[in-house]
Amino acid sequence: MIRQLDTDLEISSIPLVDLATQSRQIKEDVLRRMSDVIDSARYILGQEVQEFEEQFAAYCGVDHCVGLANGTDALHMALRALDVGEGDEVITAGNSFAATAFAIAYSGAQAVFVDIDPVDFNIDPNRIEAAITPRTKAIIPVHLYGQPAQMAAIREIADRHGLKIIEDAAQAHGAESNGQRCGSFGDIGCFSFYPGKNLGAFGDAGAAVTNDPELADRLRLLRNYGQKVKNRHDCLGYNCRMDTLQACVLLSKMQHIEDWTNSRRQVAAWYGEALAGTDLQLPVERDDARHVYHLYVVRHPQRDAIIESLAAKKIFCGVHYPHPLATATPFQDAKTFPEGLPVCTSAASAILSLPMYPEMTQQHVSMVAKALVDFGC
Structure with missing residues (x-):
């Protein structure tokens, strides 16, 4: 879908992003899907959420996707699933959106900020090891602006020091390094579907992806009050599920x-x-x-x-x-x-x-x- 120069088009203004034009393209399909949800009353964790999770996991090249309420919750739940908490340190880039650091703080850990590569604006792998201490538990590389961080170098450092990797892929849906999709390099990959993202909902939504079935199960427990069976709470959980209506939007946009x-x-x-x-x-x-x-x-x-x-x-x-x-x-x-x-x-x-x-x-x-x-x- 490549649009050529149209000299007859009158353009009165150019916004930073144009959500309305894109939304018009999918409006009818979204409304059809939402109508099905309304008729069936599948508002919470309906089948559309599972359908989206399956499609997005395949898109990222991973085995599991867990739909969540937003990208911040995805990062927070990823940290919780990996048992990051009080007394731990988490290394991340110094130039991300605040949600990256807020999620670390929500977990009880301390954010440690590392400078960036002046060319790709992502965390500089050459600076990471200086920030590692006995308290370091994880690294959160941010694939900023849609360009993957230098994951091969970061993975080597993490493996050598026994650290977990949580990818902040909120701006990197479909981005790749050496043919591998962002979100699939670390222990958990975290995505935001905020409306302005490359894949955006009509409100807040997010997801965490992983190849580890135990981490996926842990994330599902955490998002839903620690419940696998209704009213049986196996851990201290949260309320951060993806709304079924937002899954409808995302299913339309996945096409x-x-x-x-x-x-x-x-x-x-x-x-x-x-x-x-x-x-x-x-x-x-x-x-x-x-x-x-x-x-x-x-x-x-x-x-x-x-x-x-x-x-x-x-x-x-x-x-x-x-x-x-x-x-x-x-x-x-x-x-x-x-x-x-x-x-x-x-x-x-x-x-x-x-x-x-x-x-x-x-x-x-x-x-x-x-x-x-x-x-x-």
Whole structure:
């Protein structure tokens, strides 16, 4: 589904994401599925949840998927399933969304932040070992913006030190490294289906995937009050199940995820061609990676002025994310490696997310590129 330049299309504005256009494509199918749920009253853990879990597990190349209420719960339940808790430390990247660090805190463990690779914006494997202590229990690599972290190197470090790996794949549905899907490298992979994600619900939803049947069973217990049998509580559980109505949306979208991913990659290619002569630092797709471009993030020292200039032309950008996690109030006492996270800090002041969604045409990209060139990039 590649959209060519349409010179007759009148474009009044370009949002950062366009959920409404995508939703119209699947509306009838979603409503049909939801109608079946309403008629049957299968609102909680209905058959559609199981159907989605089976499809998404196959998509990720794993044996098990457990549908959850959101991506934060996926990370939190993964930590609980692996018995991470009070007194433990969990290493993660310093530039993720707050949910990554919040989930660690919810488990009772301490987040330890490691700086990033300046090229792919993911955790720098060369910095990880300096952060490992006898209290370290797990590593949470984040596949930021849709580019896989360097999992072979991270896996080698984790295996050598006896550490668990929980992948934060909230932005990496279908991303690959050497042909292997994100979510399948670690002990557990965690996904968010927040509406703006590459695979998004019509509200909150998430999932954890694994090849370990015991971990899958543990996750199912944790999501549903510790129950395998109703009113028999085998462990301290939570209420973080995926709603059946959200599973309906995700089942509809699973039919399109690969087409939408290919469209995102085409938009990224158009950006690369259109912006090649500018002084923007463009994203780099590693040779081993299939980047799925949840976000198209560039760097420029005049980031804030660019956002203002493009907004005046009704082209809307974003910043993901404006502050390293260690600067947030709950984590100001956290350990950082190296101290102060210099690469994260430098990037946070310059990164800029350009409009990116599968329905963008080459004309949209040309308009964004022209606005950037007119600014002086």
